[in-house]
Amino acid sequence: MLGCLAFAQQTLYKIEGTVIDRNTREPLEFVNVLVVGLNIGSSTDAEGRFRIEQVPPGIYALQASMLGYKTVTTSEYRVNHRSPHIQIEMEEEKTQLSEVTVTASPFQRITESPVSLRVIGLQEIEKAPGANRDISRVVQNYPGVAFSPVGYRNDLIVRGGGPSENRFFLDGVEIPNINHFSTQGASGGPVGLIDADLIRNVKFYSGAFPANRGNALSSVLDFSLRDGDMEHRSVKATLGASEVSLSSNGHIGEKTSYVVSVRQSYLQMLFKVLGLPFLPKYTDASFKVKTRFDSHNELTLLGLGGIDRMKLNLGIDGEDAEYILSYLPKIEQETFTLGGVYRHYAGPHVQSVTLSHSYLNNRNLKYRDNDESSEENLTLRLRSVEQETKLRMENTSRWDVWKLNAGIELNYSHYTNTTYQQVYTQEAHTSDYYTDLNLFRWGLYASMDYTAPDERFTASLGVRADASNYNDKMKELWRQLSPRLSVSWKLADGLYLSGHTGLYYQLPPYTALGFKEENNRYVNRHLDYTSVSQTSAGLTWTPNETMELSAEGFYKYYKNMPLSVADGIPLSCKGNDYGVIGNEALVSDAEGRAYGVELMFKWLIVQRLNLSSSLTVFKSEFRDRRKESDYISSAWDNRFILNVSGTYNFPKQWSVGMKASCIGGSPYTPYDAEKSSLVSAWNAQGKAYYNYDLYNTERLSAFGQLDIRVDKTFYWKKCMFGIYLDIQNITASKLRQPDVLMSTGQIDNPSAPLAEQRYVMKSIKQESGTLLPTLGITFEY
Structure with a gap:
């Protein structure tokens, strides 16, 4: 520890690192490796090793360049x-141009997804104002x-789609959700499940x-x-903001490395101080172990789990708390995913096998x-388990300007559910059932990418087909045939259509199933x-290596959306509250x-500025095709979203970030x-019912908030210490919501028949928006 305290000016x-050929896995000599933004670097030796000295502390990407190879910019x-x-892996340039210009740009372009793709780096994850290192x-x-x-x-609402329409992958292994206290059948929760200390990029x-x-x-988060x-x-x-975490990384022997993290929340204490009616508590753990058997074979094992x-x-007063406590159930969840990826490098061909198992145990309990x-007060008891075992086998091959990716997927799911629930539609009744469902799914996919020798034109053609044994229609692969096409033209230097x-x-x-x-x-x-059929087109302009401006239009058309028989609302318009969705006709x-x-x-300037601003203007709507009615605004039809976020790094490892948001x-x-x-x-659900004949005919006011974050980091010889202050909604902006309709518990007509008795109702004013300061501390040794 004495070395930790030895402070230098x-x-x-x-x-240090190594540069290898992506295909042969052999080391490359005489490769120039630069620290992006600092213009310092070195060259690799005969064993492909490089060493760059006298680098100031911070977050950097590296650039590797060599005649005859494509220039590579690494993650941060x-x-x-x-x-x-x-x-660093480099790919040979088969067609050598007469003149080579090397530019280090942080803005990545991928042939298969030239639009609608953003790569989020370490700098953004660590210091985004108002985010508290939560990727959602x-x-x-x-x-x-x-x-x-x-x-x-933390519900992820993307381009007017519902929170159940997203998928998440960790190093190629699919995980069902990235949040604690997930809404079964959808996603979301108050806090993320993945420790940011394990993430390289997204x-x-x-x-x-x-x-x-x-x-x-x-959306897909990879x-x-x-x-x-x-x-x-x-x-x-x-x-x-909400937890204390401990992580470690290192190696076991000469071939195996590991990263592991454990977190324990103190949200119960925080929410109790804030006077909130619900008190969440969670524990999670994650790990990644990677063994490189030799230069051509490697195995990655990873796991992620949480207890919620x-x-x-019940000890707080106030009408707001009374309302939430009247319907919110007690929730207990356990979830985990374990997976392995075996990868074999065979020249221009890479084969991979991915095997994983996911588990969710969800229990909800509510008494009137x-x-x-008394058991007579029981209104909800749900005990549900979802298990998925997935196998994916894939091959990727590269030849000159072509890239082929193809694979197959197999999935076995086991779903059990024991539910007792009081329900009211036209009259009160009880839903009491047990489900034991076994489901098989299978899929095939392939894509071919082409990149012109001068990289002015790229194209990608792909197809996918999926099927399931749930019913006869789902068994037929051709019914779920998913073709896709992407193209990109370089109109001028830095300008792409x-x-x-x-x-x-x-x-x-x-x-639902x-x-x-x-x-x-x-x-x-x-x-x-x-x-959903999706079409998007856009222009991207990068006038230099630090700036990017893009404009993109999109259109999504949904078919065969699950529609609630009881209320006539699509399932995708639900799922932004705790509990379960989909368990209905x-x-x-x-x-x-x-x-x-x-x-x-x-606008990105290494070690100085990270500025991002975005504006989205859109509509999201649906209709019941049986009635041939007009389109109705969906639950996610906010019409516009505006964000301006930036972090500026000052001397002596100070940084200040600010984010202004309006929706x-x-x-x-x-x-x-x-x-x-x-x-x-x-009595059946403990809260008011909506008039679905007037679904989404009213609209709230727009809302804006300002978040700030201040960081200070100390770097010493053998340790690092950081402290930050993150304040969400520093202006304490409030959003006025419609008054909540609430029962007083007093029956207005006690002499009437039971089916006609009514409570005396009252209205409760509602508003949201809380100033939430967080003090964070990190220490690495």
Whole structure:
């Protein structure tokens, strides 16, 4: 520890690594490796090793260039006393141009997804104002992504699509959700499940999904995790917005590296201080172990799991708390994903096999008036388990200007559900059933990419087909055939015109597929896959290596959306609250559309400025195709989203960040006062019912908030210490919501028959928006 306290005027560090040929896996000599933005670097030796001395601390990317090879810009790495050993892979340039100009640009372009793709680096994840290192909140800086000023939720709402339409992958292994306290059948929760200390970067697709990433309609988040350090071992402790975490990375022997993290929340304490009616608590753990058997074979094992407990804060007063406590259940969840990826490098061909198992155990419990003294007060008891085992086998081959990716997927799912729930539709009844559903899915995919020798034109043609044994229609692969095409032209230096069109399918949630009526019959056997056809086109201009300006238009058309029989609302318009969605009678008879324009400007100056601003103007709407009615605004039809976010780095490792956000008002539905006041109706769910004949005919006001963040980092010889202050909604902006309709518990007509008795109702004023300061501390040794 004495070395940790030996402070220098400016501590400088070194970066070490290796450069290899992507195909042969052999080391490359005489490669120039530069630190982007510093113009310092070195060349590789005969063993492909490089060493760059006298590097100031911070977060940097590297650029590797060599005659006859394509120039590579790496992901971002933190340079400090434990700078990791960096391995860079380079691909041979088959067609040598007469003149080579090397430019280090942080803006990546991918042939398969030339539009609708953003790559989020380490700098943004670590220091995004108002995000507290939670990737779900970092993504909200980008075009097309809405945020909710109502409640403490992380629901991912992309381009007018619902929170159930997203998919998540960790190093190629699919995980069901990236948030604690997930809404079963959808996604979201108050806080992220993945520790930011494990993330290297994130590819965020708001469209133009790769063919090997199926079952998504609105977005794909593809996480690349850090490899453990093969040269050193380190430990890092972090005190964040809602949890304390401990992570470590290093190596076991000469071939195996590891990264591991454990986090424990203190949200219960924080929410209790804030006087909130619910008290969430969670624990999570994650790891990645990678073994390089030799230069051509490697195995990665990873795991992610969480334990969630949400209690009710019954000791607080106030009408707001009374309302939430009247319907919110106690929630207990356990979730985990374990997976392995074996990869074999055979020259221009790379084969991979991915095997994983995911598990979710969800339990909800609710008693009327939270009185557990009698079982007669029980209104909800849900015990549900979802398990998925997935196998994917894939080959990627590269020949000169061509790239071929093809693979197959197999999936076995086991879903059980024991539900007792009081329900009121036209009259009060009880839903009491048990489900034990076994489901098989399979899929095929392939894509071919072409890049012209001068890189002025790229094209990608892909196709995917999925099927399931749930019903006869779903078994036929051709019904779920998903073609897609992407093209991009370089109109001038730094100016690109790109477009994409494709058709995508998603299986309804297990909660819907497994729903039963009292006669023990599966109600929704007739459901189809939901489909969405997407078209997008855009212009991207990078006038230099530090700036990018883009404009993109998109159109999405949905078919066969699951529609609630009881209320006539698509399932995709639900799922932004705690509990479960999909456990009801549904028909595949809704269709929808979302369309709009996105503008984005980014300005990145290494170790100085990270500025991002985006504007999205859009509409999101649906209709019941059986009625041939007009389109109705969906729950996510905010009309516009504006974000301006930036972080400026000052001397002596100080940085200040600020984010201004504004979002259009959400549509909402008035209450059905007559139905809500019925004693039997109110007792069934403990909250008011909406008048779905007037669905989303009203609209809230627009909402804006300002977040700030201040960081200070100390770098010493053998350790790093950082402290930050993050303040969400520093202006304490408030959003006025419609008054809540609430029962007083007093019966207005006690002498009437039970089915006609009504409560005396009252209105409760509602508003949201809380100033939330957070002090964070990190220490790495």
